[in-house]
Amino acid sequence: MLDAKIPEGKLQDKWNNYKAKCNIVNPANKKKLDIIVVGAGLAGSSAAATFGELGYNVKVFFFQDSARRAHSVAAQGGVNAAKNYQYDGDNVYRMFYDTIKGGDFRSREANTYRLAECSASLIDQAVAQGVPFGREYGGYLSNRSFGGVQVKRTFYARGQTGQQLLLGAYSAMMRQVNTGKVKLYNRHEMLDVVIIDGKARGIIARNLATGEIERHAAHTVVLATGGYGKIYFLSTLAMGCNGSAAWRSHKKGAYMAGVSWVQIHPTCLPQSGDHQSKLTLMSESLRNDGRIWVPKQKGDDRHPNDIPPEERDYYLERRYPSFGNLAPRDIASRAAKERIDAGHGVGANKNAVYLDFRTAINEYGENVIRERYGNLFRMYEKITGINAYKEPMKISPAAHFTMGGLWVDYELMTSVPGLFALGECNFSDHGANRLGANSLLQACVDGYFIAPLTVGNYLSGEIKTGKISADHPEFEKTEKEARELLDKLVNIKGNKTSDHYHRTLGRILWDKVGLERSKESLEAAIKEIRELREDFWQNLMVPGTKEEINSELEKAGRVADYLELAELMAFDALNRDESCGAHFRSEYQTDEGEAMRNDDDFAYVSSWEFDPKGEEPILHKEVLEFETVTPTVRSYK
Amino acid sequence: MKVTLKVWRQKDAQSKGAFETYPMDNVNEDSSFLEMLDMLNESLTVQGKMPVEFDSDCREGICGQCGMVINGRANGHLEGTTTCQLHMRSFKDGETIYIEPFRASAFPVIRDLKVDRESLDRIIIAGGFISSHTGSAPEANSIPIGHATAESAFDSAACIGCGSCVATCKNSSASLFTAAKITHLAKLPQGQVEARKRALNMVKQMDIEGFGACTNTEACEVECPQNISVMNIARMNWEFHKAIL
Structure with a gap:
């Protein structure tokens, strides 16, 4: 049975009750305890910095060349916090409610409330580190609006909020490297987690610069490895983002939950051809001032500036008058897809919609818009060659964030004792759809404020364990398996690249497990994924050896995992005969094309166990109990 | 094509x-x-x-x-x-x-084209931070910072640590990189407490790593993807000289 270990008490008292009663480790004993952190984005760096400050011995592993580069760096628009600096009616409860409603009532109340509750402290923390948030002329912090809410609670550092928060966490972690409490392993990839007597006790890692395979032992392993949205090949994620640490942990017993809940972000640059390696995100903050429209007439080939206002369909304003252009991401993406599929798409491939700043430029002047979004307009021009002050941007939905991930309890521990998952790699706070500017928040709150206490609670039971030895037979066995997998990939010597398989898989998922799914499309996807996987293990080409730097081998390992994870995504979506958040089953919609949720049968988290022998994964249901809110039909009209 | x-x-x-x-x-x-x-x-x-x-x-x-x-x-x-x-x-x-x-x-x-830039990380490890541990922060709005100061600190903080400044400099100097961090933190009230120690330690580490000295060719500013200004280097020199006096 899955036990989320939700603390006793009223919703607003749960975290305080937990903090009051959890076990802690005294300073002399912390020195004897070792923690491995995998991933050095916001969640990993903030956790590692805080573990180091507390006095634990920390090793941090990440594939990038520096800890300052993880993809948290690319988050643009902002981070939410219930500071109520605008006195516009914001408070912790409202933020909690917006988040749980935004997630279409498919997340745990207690986790979501805690996220909102800890949000204000994060802003304090970041300011103390020197994060240069935007400020008013009086010197106080400034806020902007984001999708799915009606207050201004988003703090921002121009269009580079993720970068500045990450540099804050990175610098805090570097301070601990200076004191010797944190040791960094850059250009390292986790190949597997080592489990001894049912507990996570270390990892097998590959040094990507040399090819060496290494064993690292610790009392606990904390994964902060981000999301797997790159599984769609074309996504807003970085080239190296991957799901391998999560997937390999899943194969060692950690359950995965809500796996098919992938956020498709509405404002990305459209696909222009087969050469593309990724799709670039344009911050949601642009929807504060940009208006989204398509021509009313199908296939209208006129230049956008030549189409008069009455011949434009501002479809978000039309369909969702109270939220308009700031409708949540899942809704904005589906509405775009609906217009594109109906023949109103624009651009060379008819796969985009317009994001138009003309109204805002007329109202505030070009300079104000430049100060607010200058870097985004510059980025747009670099990629497309188009000046968006003069004509509308063309945008299109793209895979962005995975709400699903490793199942964790209230303490952020997976179903494997001693194995924790923080940030995007867990499933916990966002339900079936994440609100904008809540992702940076979750990564930071998990890392700075939650894991230091909950991991401490776990480690309080490890004081007498003594050093974990990497000579244990389980290390030997797991290392052997990891080596065998690499050998297998290198020795196929076929004629197709990892990118070929990744691209093909991405197309299957986009078409059949994307913005819209159906029983029929999902069953077809499972069949096609299995065939593709078969082909991969017959015809893959990885040049060179495993004993050297080999980026093709890195890619091959990740794609091998994607080919398995993709199937679980399809099973997850197939199981859920309802539409909720990012999961839109075409069979379950209203006459107006809105999602039809089914709380009677599906108010649970689908948590999946890997079955090495079976054809299909094993489902465990964590029933969602709503004690404080009443799930309602989610309306932004 | x-x-x-x-x-x-x-x-x-x-x-x-x-x-x-x-x-x-x-x-x-x-x-x-x-x-x-x-x-x-x-x-x-x-x-x-x-x-x-x-x-x-x-x-x-x-x-x-x-x-x-x-x-x-x-x-x-x-x-x-x-x-x-x-x-x-x-x-x-x-x-x-x-x-x-x-x-x-x-x-x-x-x-091939992959290089090891850990030397830049080691410059940050030497002092590119404000020593505030988790939990110790005061209420964010208790430290008012003027709009212009915050924006100018941001201009320095925008450095992406790519090393283009080093690659383009005839002396292979990491001055622009180091200066951007020293300046970002020195401009903010939170960072001033440790400004002296930070400037000394980071400059020292830059020398230990084998980066060359700055001879004011300003090539770094030209190639910087984030348009970080060489005025940061002037500020670094000022912070450094204040520190050794």
Whole structure:
């Protein structure tokens, strides 16, 4: 049975009750305890910095060349916090409610409330580190609006909020490297987690610069490895983002939950051809001032500036008058897809919609818009060659964030004792759809404020364990398996690249497990994924050896995992005969094309166990109990 | 479009490197420079040959992981641009393009175009932080910071740590990188408590790593993808001299 270990008490008292009663480790004993952190984005760096400050011995592993580069760096628009600096009616409860409603009532109340509750402290923390948030002329912090809410609670550092928060966490972690409490392993990839007597006790890692395979032992392993949205090949994620640490942990017993809940972000640059390696995100903050429209007439080939206002369909304003252009991401993406599929798409491939700043430029002047979004307009021009002050941007939905991930309890521990998952790699706070500017928040709150206490609670039971030895037979066995997998990939010597398989898989998922799914499309996807996987293990080409730097081998390992994870995504979506958040089953919609949720049968988290022998994964249901809110039909009209 | 690539291939830091020639047909001019290299690598891989190793991650110009010298200039000929933001439409059909790694003794080559920039991390480890541990922060609005001060601190904080400044400097100096962090933190009230120690430790580490000294050629500012100003270096020198007095 899955036990989320939700603390006793009223919703607003749960975290305080937990903090009051959890076990802690005294300073002399912390020195004897070792923690491995995998991933050095916001969640990993903030956790590692805080573990180091507390006095634990920390090793941090990440594939990038520096800890300052993880993809948290690319988050643009902002981070939410219930500071109520605008006195516009914001408070912790409202933020909690917006988040749980935004997630279409498919997340745990207690986790979501805690996220909102800890949000204000994060802003304090970041300011103390020197994060240069935007400020008013009086010197106080400034806020902007984001999708799915009606207050201004988003703090921002121009269009580079993720970068500045990450540099804050990175610098805090570097301070601990200076004191010797944190040791960094850059250009390292986790190949597997080592489990001894049912507990996570270390990892097998590959040094990507040399090819060496290494064993690292610790009392606990904390994964902060981000999301797997790159599984769609074309996504807003970085080239190296991957799901391998999560997937390999899943194969060692950690359950995965809500796996098919992938956020498709509405404002990305459209696909222009087969050469593309990724799709670039344009911050949601642009929807504060940009208006989204398509021509009313199908296939209208006129230049956008030549189409008069009455011949434009501002479809978000039309369909969702109270939220308009700031409708949540899942809704904005589906509405775009609906217009594109109906023949109103624009651009060379008819796969985009317009994001138009003309109204805002007329109202505030070009300079104000430049100060607010200058870097985004510059980025747009670099990629497309188009000046968006003069004509509308063309945008299109793209895979962005995975709400699903490793199942964790209230303490952020997976179903494997001693194995924790923080940030995007867990499933916990966002339900079936994440609100904008809540992702940076979750990564930071998990890392700075939650894991230091909950991991401490776990480690309080490890004081007498003594050093974990990497000579244990389980290390030997797991290392052997990891080596065998690499050998297998290198020795196929076929004629197709990892990118070929990744691209093909991405197309299957986009078409059949994307913005819209159906029983029929999902069953077809499972069949096609299995065939593709078969082909991969017959015809893959990885040049060179495993004993050297080999980026093709890195890619091959990740794609091998994607080919398995993709199937679980399809099973997850197939199981859920309802539409909720990012999961839109075409069979379950209203006459107006809105999602039809089914709380009677599906108010649970689908948590999946890997079955090495079976054809299909094993489902465990964590029933969602709503004690404080009443799930309602989610309306932004 | 067609281009001819002359790519620096080098097995490791100890080996001697050399240019290899790769003719590229059917390059989509809307593709990015790195997507064009992906295309090269895919064709090498299918033939069982080792692809060209290069670093890149976000491909949005913000992570700072990519970076190579293109036709003699760090990140190519466009200003304020990382390598990943360079697009093929800014090259001429039929052009020959020379691609080399960032060259500096503090950036040893790992393979081909991949270099080791851990030296920059070690400069941050020496003091590029404010010592505030989790839980110790006061209420955020208790420290008012003027709009202009915050914006100017941001201009320095925007550094992406790519090392283009080092690669373009004839002295391989990391002054712009180091100065940007010293200045970012010195401009903010929170950072002033440790400003003296920070300037001394970071400058010292920069020397230990083998980066050269700054001789004010200002080439770094020209090649910086984030347009970080050399005025940061003036501020670093000021902070450093205040500290040694």
